[in-house]
Amino acid sequence: MRIILYLGKGGVGKTTVAAATALRSAELGYKTLVASTDIAHSLADSFDVALGDMPVQLSENLWAQEISVVADIFTYWDTIQNFVSGLMRGGGGVSRIVADELSAIPGMDEIVSLMHINKQATEQNFDRVIIDAAPTGETIRLLTIPDTFRWYAGHLARYERGVMKMLAPLAGRFLKAPTEVMDALFMLDKATAELRETLSDPEITSYRVVVIPEKMVVREAERAIGYLGLFNYPVDSVIINRVLPEMADIGEFFHKRREVQAKYLKLIRDNFRPLPLWEVPYYSDEVVGMSALSALARDCFGEKDPCQIYYRGLLQEIIEVDDGYLLRLPLPFVKSSEVRLRKRGDEMFITIGNFKREMILPTVLARMRATGGRLTDGVLDVRFVPQEQFETEEFAESSA
Numbered sequence: 001m002r003i004i005l006y007l008g009k010g011g012v013g014k015t016t017v018a019a020a021t022a023l024r025s026a027e028l029g030y031k032t033l034v035a036s037t038d039i040a041h042s043l044a045d046s047f048d049v050a051l052g053d054m055p056v057q058l059s060e061n062l063w064a065q066e067i068s069v070v071a072d073i074f075t076y077w078d079t080i081q082n083f084v085s086g087l088m089r090g091g092g093g094v095s096r097i098v099a100d101e102l103s104a105i106p107g108m109d110e111i112v113s114l115m116h117i118n119k120q121a122t123e124q125n126f127d128r129v130i131i132d133a134a135p136t137g138e139t140i141r142l143l144t145i146p147d148t149f150r151w152y153a154g155h156l157a158r159y160e161r162g163v164m165k166m167l168a169p170l171a172g173r174f175l176k177a178p179t180e181v182m183d184a185l186f187m188l189d190k191a192t193a194e195l196r197e198t199l200s201d202p203e204i205t206s207y208r209v210v211v212i213p214e215k216m217v218v219r220e221a222e223r224a225i226g227y228l229g230l231f232n233y234p235v236d237s238v239i240i241n242r243v244l245p246e247m248a249d250i251g252e253f254f255h256k257r258r259e260v261q262a263k264y265l266k267l268i269r270d271n272f273r274p275l276p277l278w279e280v281p282y283y284s285d286e287v288v289g290m291s292a293l294s295a296l297a298r299d300c301f302g303e304k305d306p307c308q309i310y311y312r313g314l315l316q317e318i319i320e321v322d323d324g325y326l327l328r329l330p331l332p333f334v335k336s337s338e339v340r341l342r343k344r345g346d347e348m349f350i351t352i353g354n355f356k357r358e359m360i361l362p363t364v365l366a367r368m369r370a371t372g373g374r375l376t377d378g379v380l381d382v383r384f385v386p387q388e389q390f391e392t393e394e395f396a397e398s399s400a
Helices: 012-026 043-047 073-092 096-102 109-123 136-173 180-199 215-230 251-271 289-299
Strands: 002-007 032-036 056-059 062-066 129-134 205-209 235-243 279-280 317-323 323-329 340-344 345-352 355-360 368-377 379-385 396-397
Touching: 002 012, 002 109, 002 136, 002 180, 012 032, 012 043, 012 062, 012 129, 012 205, 012 235, 012 289, 032 043, 032 109, 043 062, 109 129, 109 136, 129 317, 136 180, 136 289, 205 215, 215 235, 215 251, 215 323, 215 345, 215 355, 235 251, 279 289, 340 355, 340 368
Parallel strands: 002 129, 002 205, 032 062, 032 129, 205 235, 235 279
Antiparallel strands: 056 062, 317 323, 323 379, 340 345, 340 396, 345 355, 368 379
């Protein structure tokens, strides 16, 4: 089973590359699904066919789908949302409208989208699942949801254990069956843990960033790879789309465009090593329909299987050292000044720019003191030492 997620800045051609990859995979004999998680779906336009929220067969071995969150969201969230809303209203001073708005658990729509992906992985309905993801920022937020939700669920579960018995005599005014709600929450927590494992398993899932040779696009791609490293998501290659051909007489305008592209092509080749790079030419016609997509796949990947694993990078490590442990995380394209670290109990918060990861630490690290971090050559080392070396433990914060 292989899952490949294509992400990148809006307008770089993620949908086209994802569709072409899926079509080539199907041509090689693999049962393949290509699905869009972007709210502004354009996968149907790429194939020039009508698609819906269920997989539609387009050719032998090829299916396509535009995931609809609306179709499934209440299946997962209705009882929990009603329960939380009831608790808020029971406290007094909160209107029904405000309580209902606040009770929407963060990321519930993203969780449903990711559950679709995990469903295909666990049920083995397809050999390959290709994801046409939303623009970079939205996709990174999407991929942070499993960690965020598990943090949220864990705290709500602790609240339930400590307070629910006290509330039991009054439960009728909130919900007839609070046990049912908590059971649903625990079930979702378990499913989310499995989802996180699937998304970070390099033997199953790969992430590919699509770029075009322009400054803002390249810089955003660098940040995206850094954020993916923060969450231990394996990137296996970069697709360079819309590369102008080298021609002797193409006029002053295209000559200048080629010069600009040449500068950023060099930057991409220098900065994204050791990731494999694939180049897609700039076509004179629109890449729409099966024939055009098949040609793009061959121009990009040649005769190779586009769903191979093309790079296996460093994964998160815990290394024992003389005075404690090092938690090692790959964070390429990140400056040390951008990283903030904070430990509280069994939680480690790592912030890069506007993105934050809430890590639940293994017991051996949770019992120790985090003394700070060092970012060297794209690798973040966070040092943990025994508690007895310090008078206080509960809170530590530093820059890398």
